[in-house]
Structures are given as C-alpha cells and as structure tokens.
Amino acid sequence: MKRIYLDFAATTPVRPEAVAAMLPLLGNVASNPSSVHAEGRAARAVLDAARLTVARALGAKPREIVFTAGGSESIGLAIIGTARAAAERGRHVVTSVAEHRAGLEAVEVLERDGWRVTRLAVDSAGLVDQAEFAAALRPDTVLASIMLANNELGSIAPVTALAATASRAGVLFHTDAVQAPGLLELSVAALGVDLLSISAHKFYGPNGAGALYVRSGTPIAPQIVGGNQEFGLRAGTENVANIAGLAAALELACAERGANAARLAGLRDRLEAGIAAAVPDARFNAAGAARLSNVSSVAFADVLSAALLIRLDLEGIAASAGSACAAGSLEPSHVAEALGLPDEYRRGVLRFSLGHSTTGGEVERVIAILPQVVAEVRGVAGVV
Numbered sequence: 001m002k003r004i005y006l007d008f009a010a011t012t013p014v015r016p017e018a019v020a021a022m023l024p025l026l027g028n029v030a031s032n033p034s035s036v037h038a039e040g041r042a043a044r045a046v047l048d049a050a051r052l053t054v055a056r057a058l059g060a061k062p063r064e065i066v067f068t069a070g071g072s073e074s075i076g077l078a079i080i081g082t083a084r085a086a087a088e089r090g091r092h093v094v095t096s097v098a099e100h101r102a103g104l105e106a107v108e109v110l111e112r113d114g115w116r117v118t119r120l121a122v123d124s125a126g127l128v129d130q131a132e133f134a135a136a137l138r139p140d141t142v143l144a145s146i147m148l149a150n151n152e153l154g155s156i157a158p159v160t161a162l163a164a165t166a167s168r169a170g171v172l173f174h175t176d177a178v179q180a181p182g183l184l185e186l187s188v189a190a191l192g193v194d195l196l197s198i199s200a201h202k203f204y205g206p207n208g209a210g211a212l213y214v215r216s217g218t219p220i221a222p223q224i225v226g227g228n229q230e231f232g233l234r235a236g237t238e239n240v241a242n243i244a245g246l247a248a249a250l251e252l253a254c255a256e257r258g259a260n261a262a263r264l265a266g267l268r269d270r271l272e273a274g275i276a277a278a279v280p281d282a283r284f285n286a287a288g289a290a291r292l293s294n295v296s297s298v299a300f301a302d303v304l305s306a307a308l309l310i311r312l313d314l315e316g317i318a319a320s321a322g323s324a325c326a327a328g329s330l331e332p333s334h335v336a337e338a339l340g341l342p343d344e345y346r347r348g349v350l351r352f353s354l355g356h357s358t359t360g361g362e363v364e365r366v367i368a369i370l371p372q373v374v375a376e377v378r379g380v381a382g383v384v
C-alpha cells in the first residue's frame with residue numbers, strides 16, 4: 001500500500017533541485033568559508049551566492065540575511081538577541097499565546113531574566129486582535145513577535161498592519177514566517193518587519209538550515225558566540241551544503257508560489273467538503289479566516305486525536321494532531337487550547353497539511369476512510 005503523507009507542515013522532503021545544489025558540496029570537498037585558500041574561497045563563493053538568492057527572495061540586502069541551523073534557532077536569535085541588545089530601551093516584549101514553542105520558550109528565557117511579557121490571547125482562528133495588540137505596546141516595549149502563519153491552523157496574521165502599529169510605537173517587530181515560503185509572498189518591505197524567520201525543511205530544503213532577516217540597523221546580539229561568522233551574529237563554521245540547499249529550494253518555492261498555492265487550495269477545499277459531508281459534526285478551525293492553502297485543521301467531537309492518528313497511520317495515512325512537537329501527548333496542544341473549542345472537541349483536533357506530491361486520489365482516499373476511522377474510534381468505550 002502506497003502511503004499518503006499529509007504532514008507537510010511538519011516537514012517536507014528535500015526536492016531534487018536542492019539535492020543537486022547540495023551534492024557537489026558533500027563528500028571529498030573541504031568547505032570552510034573562513035579559510036583564505038582556494039578551497040575556502042570556493043566555499044565562500046557558494047555561501048555568498050546563497051545569501052544573495054535568499055536576500056532577493058525576501059526583497060532584502062545580502063548583509064541582512066543571517067544563516068542559522070533552522071527555524072527555532074532563527075526565532076531564538078531574533079527574540080532573545082534583539083531584546084537583549086535593546087535592553088536599555090526597555091524590558092517588555094509582546095507576543096501571542098499561539099506562537100510556535102520556539103517563540104514561546106524564547107520569551108520565557110527573557111522572563112526568567114526579569115523581562116515582562118504580554119502574551120495576547122487569540123480568537124477562534126488563532127489570531128490576535130489588532131486593537132489589543134496596539135494597546136499592549138507600552139513605552140518600555142522593545143519587541144513584538146507575532147507569527148505570520150500559524151503552523152497548527154494555517155491562519156495568516158495581518159502582519160503588515162501589526163508591524164506598522166509597532167513601528168509607529170517605536171517597537172521592533174519579528175515574525176515567524178516558517179510556514180509561509182511557497183504559499184505566501186514574502187517581501188520584508190511589504191510586510192514592514194524588522195526581523196523574519198524561515199526554515200528550509202518547510203519548503204523542500206534540508207533539515208537544520210534556516211535564516212533570519214535582520215533589517216539594517218536593528219540591534220541584535222549573537223546567541224552563539226566564538227567566531228565572526230554571519231557578520232558576528234552566529235558563530236560556527238557554516239553548513240555550506242545545507243545553506244546551498246536552502247537557497248535553491250527557496251528560489252523555487254517563490255517562483256512556483258502562485259501555482260502551488262492555487263493547486264493546494266483546490267485539494268484542501270475538496271478534502272474539507274468531503275469530510276464535512278461524511279462527518280457532519282466536524283469543525284474546521286480557522287476556516288473563516290485568511291489561511292494558508294495547504295493546511296486543514298479539523299476538530300472531531302468525543303475522540304482523542306492520538307487514537308485517530310494511530311488508526312490513520314495503520315491505514316497508511318500520515319497526519320498530525322497539530323504540531324509535531326506536541327506529538328505523543330493526549331492533551332490538546334497550546335494552540336488548540338487557546339481556540340476556545342467546546343469541551344468535546346478539544347482533544348480531537350487533526351491537522352492535514354498538503355504538499356507538492358499530494359494528489360486528488362489521495363484526498364479521496366482520506367475522505368473515504370476518515371468517517372469509518374472516526375466512527376470506530378468513537379465506538380471504543382472510555383477513550384475520552
């Protein structure tokens with residue numbers, strides 16, 4: 001039985017073009033971009049080219065791109081690094097309760113160091129209220145961090161408006177855009193953000209490669225020290241092969257964005273219509289909000305998502321209960337918890353996330369099997 005992978009928001013396979021960019025940089029090649037010899041200069045050239053590609057994709061300057069070992073590191077550097085570097089301006093940050101754990105735990109680090117944190121509540125789509133956001137900004141606020149697209153729901157925050165509000169208040173703005181490449185346009189100028197995080201493995205690049213856009217002049221302190229790499233903002237010999245893979249994948253993600261997003265929206269809408277017809281009491285989270293075209297978050301009453309996932313896995317279908325990070329837990333994720341779902345739905349949230357290889361046939365198979373799986377799991381006495 002061919003498996004059906006519907007967990008592209010957790011990670012994507014590395015696309016052949018990214019592999020092709022990486023392979024010549026692996027194996028019998030010495031690649032330390034800081035070395036002055038020819039081998040080092042060759043590695044430096046690869047790194048510079050990748051930085052230019054990423055900068056172009058985001059509408060930034062190459063000097064504004066810092067490579068990291070993934071999204072979590074990029075987010076931590078943005079939040080902790082900027083807050084610490086701007087501490088003399090104030091010690092208050094604003095974020096939301098529905099951020100990825102990388103953001104939530106970065107502000108906890110600051111909090112333990114005496115910072116004050118405002119965590120804004122979210123609506124049923126996982127989005128903060130713009131007026132509440134504006135009201136949360138205080139004279140001692142130095143940074144706000146609100147994710148662009150929620151990884152569990154796909155909902156898209158009005159980042160352009162939020163960043164403009166922050167800017168008027170003299171507050172720096174970071175956005176976790178990890179779920180966005182290939183699905184949303186990512187112009188840092190249009191968004192008006194000071195800092196933006198991406199991660200290659202969400203757009204068909206390798207695991208363990210990410211980047212942080214840092215607008216020129218933004219105060220930021222390195223969190224990994226011990227070398228001058230990445231303009232002194234991230235010490236450590238660069239992972240040249242992974243970075244080349246990230247750049248190749250990002251360039252293609254941007255070029256294919258329109259067609260990709262439209263195709264996936266059609267498949268996602270069909271999936272939701274099929275599920276709605278077969279399981280009439282299913283609830284589609286964030287369905288009324290602007291959202292990524294590849295994510296469907298569905299809540300089922302009186303079932304545990306973990307039980308549904310196990311049954312689906314046995315049927316050859318890989319989905320998720322929200323984020324991969326919450327996997328294995330029977331409790332609702334912090335995002336599901338924040339949505340204010342009725343009690344009987346709280347622990348029955350599934351996330352289907354579609355991607356390049358998803359076909360109409362796969363969607364039909366899920367629609368055919370899911371009602372049976374939900375009914376079976378509901379029939380097991382005492383599961384909830």
Ligand code: PLP
Nearest residue numbers: 070071072100102151178179199
């Ligand atoms: N932010 C969001 C929205 C994510 O979906 C993820 C994915 O896990 C991350 C951050 C963390 O990225 P990484 O796995 O590259 O550390």
